[in-house]
Amino acid sequence: MKWETVIGLEVHTQLATKSKIFSGSSTAFGAAPNTQASAVDIALPGVLPVLNRGAVECAIKFGLAIGANLNRVNVFDRKNYFYPDLPKGYQISQLAKPIVEGGALTVVVDGTEKTIHLTRAHMEEDAGKSLHEDFHGMTGIDLNRAGTPLLEIVSEPEMRSSAEAVAYARALHTLVTWIGICDGNMQEGSFRVDANVSVRPLGQKEFGTRREIKNLNSFRFLQQAIDYEVRWQIETLEDGGRIEQATVLFDPDSGETRMMRSKEEAHDYRYFPDPDLLPVRLDDAWIEAVRATLPELPAAMQTRFQAEYGVSAYDASVLTGSRALAAYFEAAAQKSGQPKLAANWVMGELSAALNKAELDIAQSPVSAARLGALISRIQDGTLSGKLARQVFEGLWEGAGEVDAIIEARGLKQMSDSGELEKIVDEVLAANQKSVEEFRAGKEKAFNALVGQVMKASRGKANPAQVNELLKAKLQ
Amino acid sequence: MNPFDTSLSALAAQLATKQVASRELAQVYLDRIAALNGTINAFITVDPEKTLREAAAADAAIAAGQAGPLTGVPIAHKDIFCTDGWLTTCGSKMLSNFVAPYDAHVIERFKAAGLPSLGKTNMDEFAMGSSNETSFYGAVKNPWDTARVPGGSSGGAAACVAARMAPAATGTDTGGSIRQPAAFTGITGLKPTYGLVSRYGMIAFASSLDQAGPMAPSAEDCALLLNVMTGFDPRDSTSLERDKEDYTRDLDKPLAGLRVGLPREFFAEGLNNEVAAAVEAAVAELKKLGATTVEISLANSKLAIPVYYVLAPAEASSNLSRFDGVRYGHRAPEYADLNDMYAKTRAQGFGAEVKRRILIGTYVLSHGYYDAYYLQAQKIRRLIAHDFAEAFKACDVILGPTAPGTAFRIGEKSDDPVEMYLNDLYTIPANLAGLPGMSLPCGFDGKGLPIGLQLVGDYFSEAKMLNVAHQYQRVTDWHARRPEGLQS
Numbered sequence: 001m002k003w004e005t006v007i008g009l010e011v012h013t014q015l016a017t018k019s020k021i022f023s024g025s026s027t028a029f030g031a032a033p034n035t036q037a038s039a040v041d042i043a044l045p046g047v048l049p050v051l052n053r054g055a056v057e058c059a060i061k062f063g064l065a066i067g068a069n070l071n072r073v074n075v076f077d078r079k080n081y082f083y084p085d086l087p088k089g090y091q092i093s094q095l096a097k098p099i100v101e102g103g104a105l106t107v108v109v110d111g112t113e114k115t116i117h118l119t120r121a122h123m124e125e126d127a128g129k130s131l132h133e134d135f136h137g138m139t140g141i142d143l144n145r146a147g148t149p150l151l152e153i154v155s156e157p158e159m160r161s162s163a164e165a166v167a168y169a170r171a172l173h174t175l176v177t178w179i180g181i182c183d184g185n186m187q188e189g190s191f192r193v194d195a196n197v198s199v200r201p202l203g204q205k206e207f208g209t210r211r212e213i214k215n216l217n218s219f220r221f222l223q224q225a226i227d228y229e230v231r232w233q234i235e236t237l238e239d240g241g242r243i244e245q246a247t248v249l250f251d252p253d254s255g256e257t258r259m260m261r262s263k264e265e266a267h268d269y270r271y272f273p274d275p276d277l278l279p280v281r282l283d284d285a286w287i288e289a290v291r292a293t294l295p296e297l298p299a300a301m302q303t304r305f306q307a308e309y310g311v312s313a314y315d316a317s318v319l320t321g322s323r324a325l326a327a328y329f330e331a332a333a334q335k336s337g338q339p340k341l342a343a344n345w346v347m348g349e350l351s352a353a354l355n356k357a358e359l360d361i362a363q364s365p366v367s368a369a370r371l372g373a374l375i376s377r378i379q380d381g382t383l384s385g386k387l388a389r390q391v392f393e394g395l396w397e398g399a400g401e402v403d404a405i406i407e408a409r410g411l412k413q414m415s416d417s418g419e420l421e422k423i424v425d426e427v428l429a430a431n432q433k434s435v436e437e438f439r440a441g442k443e444k445a446f447n448a449l450v451g452q453v454m455k456a457s458r459g460k461a462n463p464a465q466v467n468e469l470l471k472a473k474l475q
Numbered sequence: 476m477n478p479f480d481t482s483l484s485a486l487a488a489q490l491a492t493k494q495v496a497s498r499e500l501a502q503v504y505l506d507r508i509a510a511l512n513g514t515i516n517a518f519i520t521v522d523p524e525k526t527l528r529e530a531a532a533a534d535a536a537i538a539a540g541q542a543g544p545l546t547g548v549p550i551a552h553k554d555i556f557c558t559d560g561w562l563t564t565c566g567s568k569m570l571s572n573f574v575a576p577y578d579a580h581v582i583e584r585f586k587a588a589g590l591p592s593l594g595k596t597n598m599d600e601f602a603m604g605s606s607n608e609t610s611f612y613g614a615v616k617n618p619w620d621t622a623r624v625p626g627g628s629s630g631g632a633a634a635c636v637a638a639r640m641a642p643a644a645t646g647t648d649t650g651g652s653i654r655q656p657a658a659f660t661g662i663t664g665l666k667p668t669y670g671l672v673s674r675y676g677m678i679a680f681a682s683s684l685d686q687a688g689p690m691a692p693s694a695e696d697c698a699l700l701l702n703v704m705t706g707f708d709p710r711d712s713t714s715l716e717r718d719k720e721d722y723t724r725d726l727d728k729p730l731a732g733l734r735v736g737l738p739r740e741f742f743a744e745g746l747n748n749e750v751a752a753a754v755e756a757a758v759a760e761l762k763k764l765g766a767t768t769v770e771i772s773l774a775n776s777k778l779a780i781p782v783y784y785v786l787a788p789a790e791a792s793s794n795l796s797r798f799d800g801v802r803y804g805h806r807a808p809e810y811a812d813l814n815d816m817y818a819k820t821r822a823q824g825f826g827a828e829v830k831r832r833i834l835i836g837t838y839v840l841s842h843g844y845y846d847a848y849y850l851q852a853q854k855i856r857r858l859i860a861h862d863f864a865e866a867f868k869a870c871d872v873i874l875g876p877t878a879p880g881t882a883f884r885i886g887e888k889s890d891d892p893v894e895m896y897l898n899d900l901y902t903i904p905a906n907l908a909g910l911p912g913m914s915l916p917c918g919f920d921g922k923g924l925p926i927g928l929q930l931v932g933d934y935f936s937e938a939k940m941l942n943v944a945h946q947y948q949r950v951t952d953w954h955a956r957r958p959e960g961l962q963s
Contacts (some may be wrong), residue, residue, distance in 0.1 A: 048677065
């Protein structure tokens, strides 16, 4: 039987506000345990939540960026359950009236565009952390994270493969960091993915029973977890078994998913509107003020890059992988006046060097202005591609401006045709055998002669010029 | 000196003119508390050292010419308000070891205004009760008859004012917890419009209904106290941002032309005859002062009790989840695992009435029951508010009994929760609508027990209600009477 995979993702993004969603405590990561937990965060008797407008503005930005409907009146609810790292015994979240509904993201998988629709996105508070190690069999509670603002972004079950799920998650990651509402740091838990996975016989309309894989904190784990889960579900069904609705965890060491709790063990969260908080009212003035702070979005920028700079659709999508990368490319393209060359250099030499050094574009030792200057020197014939790579190395090492490196290292391409002609003549005289072979019709011999000239010029000859001169002399 | 028959404004004047020092005044009350608390049980915590230190600070402020209208007048605070450095129990074993590390907004206000705290008053556990019998710290006795309850949940506050163990007290009112004990003890108490007094630091029972207010012998006293308590607080999202009012401004206005609405539902079956007669006599008194009456209907108010006993427990079941033994308060000494710790801690820490309400609240919010109970109750709540809105088109203030009867005997209703809940029949509608309400003494029954009269006003009409009450108190002396023969 042929099976179809159905995937929907729930992504928890930590919003990049300075303070918590309902208190003034800092949200900075990594502080000593419980040093960023105020009376409100630890839920002392009598304390009350006060909504952080900054968190609402992050959610508005996101809604605008995905073309969603913003609920003009949205409501915070209490989700009730007991856990030691949940100080109030309830989490403040949004159930019936979330701030964002609808919207869509377009992703490219194997060269094909696909639009994934979003169900909703709602604001909520993060819980604290339970620490099970180093406490002699007891559990430690760190409430620094308690109250950190989250935007939970829920997709429709429209993905049909782990590749699509990863493409969607990556596009979402790009977007939330692009619009500055999330730092995107997956190691620190700023972007956590839950995957709802089910399978059904191809052609069947009804969904299969889903299992939810919790808390995937890398794209690789997302892919591995879904692939394992899909195989497991298909095998289970083909062996005559049944899928029970459940929440599962992915173990990166074994590469397997394992059951955390079944549907029977699921909580009744007893949601109801939080009487301590007023409904959040969005008016046009507020929404428009937030809209004015939105940067050009990746999709719009890709279209513009193709039109303005003549780069391919694929290149445009790579170059808009992050806002910093796109800005870098645009600066290099404008400085050099050679957008296509700039695109090749950014995606080629520069990206390779950054990857090797495990650096982010923002940490690049080579500025966009210098890369642009380098490209200009290729364009005006001063540098061959090979020489340019040597200059790039100099730039990477911090050896100064492009022209200074060319000068200091003697990397200038030979532009004096008299000097080159002299070298060509010497090479022809010294390689009579190759000349004869060429004249006898062996094309390969010509390449050997070019190589000899380049060698004699120590790489500084302009290859096009060498070709021309050799052809003229051999006719 | 005898401050016990002196109004707050007169006490403040004596303090300001240095006829008496705040320290002396505080000591007089501390002595009376020491003498009577064994009988009345109005206070859970007294700390004379702290009280006298605050009184000394008030004296210094007076000496420095920095006195406000009530500087140096001592006050008692309900043990529901977090008070920095004071045991704050909310009448529960759960918080019997909880020393608050911060001040509630109301406490901050009174401290800033220079009113020394005489201590923390007894109350029904987590404010759940109408008799003060559910307190972990034992029942409070009614100073008019110590075999009887003082009402609840602000029973300690009401009793200590009635017994003149404090010139004034703070209370909170979720379904009548200021007004009903005020009625049972012959004092004046006011529940302001919801949102007028910040709930920050007031331990939550039912967040959408809870409101703090003043309790004192007279309406004039309450007006002065309300001036201190009200005002916007950014720490409470339901606190209202309004211009500061002087609630004493209309006290002396004549009542000519005042339209008093009499809801026929509040004078119907279930009302004790003596109470009805006293309230009707008060109406006659107001007419003499120039008021007219109009019969109104609050047709949906008969649903107020069932609605309240869905909504208040629903909110309470969630509000009380934080008492889990993890961070503060009682934790069971022995347990097998996490769930056992929760179960034992809460089984030991909460009393029967609190457990009953947590169970009711958990039930009505459960999957499959939410629409039938919680949502339905919210709809009726809106209808009740609408009834009031309609009524206020025809009248300026609504008048009726505060409670169906007078103080009952300790133990009389404690085995019948529904009978107990009926005590709040007339007070709950104002909480559901968020309207201000107050109770003032209007007579005594044949057993010598005080009878309370309730006024309910439109939103933000506290000054008008206080005006009506004050004018009434100028021509009557019910509020000036106090129990005789109290002995330690």
